[in-house]
Amino acid sequence: xxxxREEAEDQExxxxxxxxxxxxxxxxxxxxxxxxxxxxxxLTFDQYEEVEVDEETEIKIRELRKITDAIPSRLLPEQxxxxxxxxxxxxxxxxxPQQLAAVLAVxxxxxxxxxxxxxxxxxxxxxxxxxxxNGLHPSQILLLTFTRKAANEMLDRVExxxxxxxxxxxxxxxxxxxxxNTVLRQYSNLIGxxxxxxxxxxxxxxxIIDLLKNEMKLAKQKKExxxxxxxxxxxxxxxxxxxxxSIADTLVKYFDGYVSFLAELEILSRAYEAYKKASNLxxxxxLMSVLRDKLRDHEVFRNKLREKIKYVxxxxxxxxxxxxxxxxxxxxxxxxxxxxxxxxxxxxxxFRGANFENILRFPVSFPDCRIVKxxxxxxxxxxxxxxxxxxxxxxxxxxxxxxxxxxxxYKKPVVIRFPDGIEEAQFITEKILEIRGNDLDxxxxxxxxxxxxxxxxxxxxxxxxxxPFVVVGGIKFSERRHVKDIMAFLKISQNPLDAVAWHRILxxxxxxxxxxxxxxVTHLHALAGKINFGRFLGRKYFGELSLIETLYEDLxxxxxxxxxxxxxxxxxxxxxxxxxxxxxxxxxxxxxxxRIIAAKYNDLQKFLxxxxxxxxxxxxxxxxxxLVSVDEKPVVVxxxxxAKGLExxxxxxxxxxxxxxxxxxxxxxxxxxxEERRLFYVAASRAKENLFITMPSYIASWDAIFxxxxxxxxxxxxxxxxxx
Numbered sequence: 001x002x003x004x005r006e007e008a009e010d011q012e013x014x015x016x017x018x019x020x021x022x023x024x025x026x027x028x029x030x031x032x033x034x035x036x037x038x039x040x041x042x043l044t045f046d047q048y049e050e051v052e053v054d055e056e057t058e059i060k061i062r063e064l065r066k067i068t069d070a071i072p073s074r075l076l077p078e079q080x081x082x083x084x085x086x087x088x089x090x091x092x093x094x095x096x097p098q099q100l101a102a103v104l105a106v107x108x109x110x111x112x113x114x115x116x117x118x119x120x121x122x123x124x125x126x127x128x129x130x131x132x133x134n135g136l137h138p139s140q141i142l143l144l145t146f147t148r149k150a151a152n153e154m155l156d157r158v159e160x161x162x163x164x165x166x167x168x169x170x171x172x173x174x175x176x177x178x179x180x181n182t183v184l185r186q187y188s189n190l191i192g193x194x195x196x197x198x199x200x201x202x203x204x205x206x207x208i209i210d211l212l213k214n215e216m217k218l219a220k221q222k223k224e225x226x227x228x229x230x231x232x233x234x235x236x237x238x239x240x241x242x243x244x245x246s247i248a249d250t251l252v253k254y255f256d257g258y259v260s261f262l263a264e265l266e267i268l269s270r271a272y273e274a275y276k277k278a279s280n281l282x283x284x285x286x287l288m289s290v291l292r293d294k295l296r297d298h299e300v301f302r303n304k305l306r307e308k309i310k311y312v313x314x315x316x317x318x319x320x321x322x323x324x325x326x327x328x329x330x331x332x333x334x335x336x337x338x339x340x341x342x343x344x345x346x347x348x349x350x351f352r353g354a355n356f357e358n359i360l361r362f363p364v365s366f367p368d369c370r371i372v373k374x375x376x377x378x379x380x381x382x383x384x385x386x387x388x389x390x391x392x393x394x395x396x397x398x399x400x401x402x403x404x405x406x407x408x409x410y411k412k413p414v415v416i417r418f419p420d421g422i423e424e425a426q427f428i429t430e431k432i433l434e435i436r437g438n439d440l441d442x443x444x445x446x447x448x449x450x451x452x453x454x455x456x457x458x459x460x461x462x463x464x465x466x467x468p469f470v471v472v473g474g475i476k477f478s479e480r481r482h483v484k485d486i487m488a489f490l491k492i493s494q495n496p497l498d499a500v501a502w503h504r505i506l507x508x509x510x511x512x513x514x515x516x517x518x519x520x521v522t523h524l525h526a527l528a529g530k531i532n533f534g535r536f537l538g539r540k541y542f543g544e545l546s547l548i549e550t551l552y553e554d555l556x557x558x559x560x561x562x563x564x565x566x567x568x569x570x571x572x573x574x575x576x577x578x579x580x581x582x583x584x585x586x587x588x589x590x591x592x593x594x595r596i597i598a599a600k601y602n603d604l605q606k607f608l609x610x611x612x613x614x615x616x617x618x619x620x621x622x623x624x625x626x627l628v629s630v631d632e633k634p635v636v637v638x639x640x641x642x643a644k645g646l647e648x649x650x651x652x653x654x655x656x657x658x659x660x661x662x663x664x665x666x667x668x669x670x671x672x673x674x675e676e677r678r679l680f681y682v683a684a685s686r687a688k689e690n691l692f693i694t695m696p697s698y699i700a701s702w703d704a705i706f707x708x709x710x711x712x713x714x715x716x717x718x719x720x721x722x723x724x
Contacts, residue, residue, distance in 0.1 A: 045714035102372040109366035112341040116685035117379030138170035140310035180287040279499040295330040317342035381409030390716040413691035425461035443633035444649035454655040472638035493555040496529035511541040562598040651687035659706035
């Protein structure tokens with residue numbers, strides 16, 4: 001079941017491989033192939049296997065249901081708004097009754113359950129405005145979001161509402177990681193840290209693990225199977241930390257096929273932590289756990305932050321992990337100065353450590369909390385909402401809500417089955433052209449899949465029809481080799497102990513490989529970060545080391561801006577780039593883009609933190625974006641995970657077969673299956689006007705055939721979708 005395993009990991013599969021996987025015939029091994037049907041095959045819903053639920057899980061489900069069943073007693077009633085003075089904003093006139101109740105409630109811990117498309121951003125924006133209008137200084141407000149872009153957009157709206165351009169620079173707004181980075185540096189002396197630590201991304205962490213694995217010769221040990229790849233080791237270590245489990249428990253629960261490597265992985269995990277500490281490095285997980293630990297254990301630090309922060313707002317609370325929840329609780333300290341906004345029905349990121357239960361257990365964490373449910377949807381027609389309500393209404397646990405809309409449209413979703421993936425793709429492209437007409441852009445359409453390989457037929461057909469499209473994915477700009485090289489030079493100027501950066505820089509030079517680079521880095525650590533390569537005099541690469549030493553000295557001059565540093569780095573780096581990469585001309589254009597980004601900053605530390613924690617958007621692969629003209633706005637082809645928070649006029653969900661959506665790899669536990677349901681709900685609720693759910697007659701993998709419609713469709717009232 002190779003394709004499905006790769007699908008579960010959300011990895012790309014080539015178009016040729018996909019076609020090969022579909023070539024089984026009725027005579028092929030695995031047989032039992034359904035006969036090809038007419039243009040639109042009829043849907044039949046057979047009995048679906050139920051997922052077994054153990055006693056411990058049943059107890060937890062009953063416990064969570066007891067909490068959610070008590071919601072009506074905690075709901076804030078609608079209230080008439082009679083302001084005692086004149087406000088700059090007409091709150092009652094610009095908000096619906098539920099939104100208004102959420103904005104006005106400030107003397108009690110508040111949970112706002114905001115359904116898809118219900119205007120949660122509007123609630124947060126107006127609540128920040130309300131707090132400021134009632135005397136709270138912007139610098140006393142903390143707004144935590146999951147992207148810096150989201151925080152910036154909210155604060156920009158507040159500035160426009162209040163006519164005050166200073167708000168965004170004063171409110172503490174940003175991601176959990178960004179907030180952690182800021183306060184850990186700001187209070188470093190108080191809490192026993194150095195302020196010049198470097199932040200490493202996941203790729204850097206993988207490189208450290210690979211280095212340590214090779215030094216420990218783990219890859220060469222003879223076992224029944226190869227030692228796990230660096231990416232998997234990094235995932236295991238990160239999951240253990242996010243879920244606060246031991247490596248042993250993490251392997252048993254999530255990676256049982258690698259239990260035989262327990263002893264080596266435990267050693268590697270400890271070595272990874274020691275390496276980061278020696279090099280003054282923090283990864284994404286460190287930023288969270290260190291802040292949580294310091295807040296918990298350092299009373300003076302905790303009180304200083306509580307004194308500074310008078311009100312906390314958290315967006316997308318359903319996506320928080322346990323450590324982030326603890327940070328919020330420690331910052332509030334039992335006070336009533338908290339509003340969290342989220343939708344349990346859109347919790348789809350457990351693979352990143354998000355804990356679905358955080359939002360459900362909010363009433364337990366804050367026993368005196370009140371709740372507001374916002375159910376009016378401003379995005380979709382009622383036909384789409386009726387379908388989505390049925391999908392999520394069958395969830396075993398969650399806050400019950402029923403989205404409604406006043407939009408004058410009642411188009412039902414359309415569910416169609418085709419003989420194969422090619423005809424499915426042809427239908428999608430033809431329907432895009434038909435609906436688009438003269439009034440819509442191609443960018444008003446999206447094709448959303450459970451895994452990226454499932455859109456390959458659609459991509460081929462879009463190319464054939466010369467319809468412009470972009471695939472959300474590809475190599476991130478910040479992860480490209482040449483961009484990370486330049487970042488390495490900037491990082492050592494701030495943190496000369498940064499071993500990851502030194503390894504990248506040193507190995508740019510002929511004659512210096514991993515072993516030699518490790519020797520040089522060990523020497524630098526012995527000098528406590530002082531840059532002096534005199535020990536290597538007489539080595540054939542000493543001349544290169546001398547150039548690097550001079551370069552470091554030039555970068556260490558006072559008063560240099562990030563762009564000023566690039567002016568020093570590029571003349572050294574670009575000649576080496578030309579020797580290393582054949583496509584250096586394309587890469588040099590990337591470096592020009594990097595320079596434009598850097599020019600927006602005067603402070604190197606802020607630039608490095610922002611670039612690492614909030615890297616620029618992915619650059620789409622050129623072969624997947626055959627634009628008809630530069631003026632065309634493209635169709636979006638995306639995984640469902642990457643589509644959350646977005647919306648389109650018309651949405652297509654192809655390959656809606658049981659085993660693909662939900663994924664066969666996510667049917668082992670009821671928790672996994674319920675997240676797949678929420679994923680389907682998120683996809684369906686992205687559509688404004690049209691929703692098409694399609695599937696081929698079958699998909700064949702190496703040891704399985706999937707030919708039944710998604711079980712989630714089987715649960716929906718058949719009157720709530722059309723079958724042409």
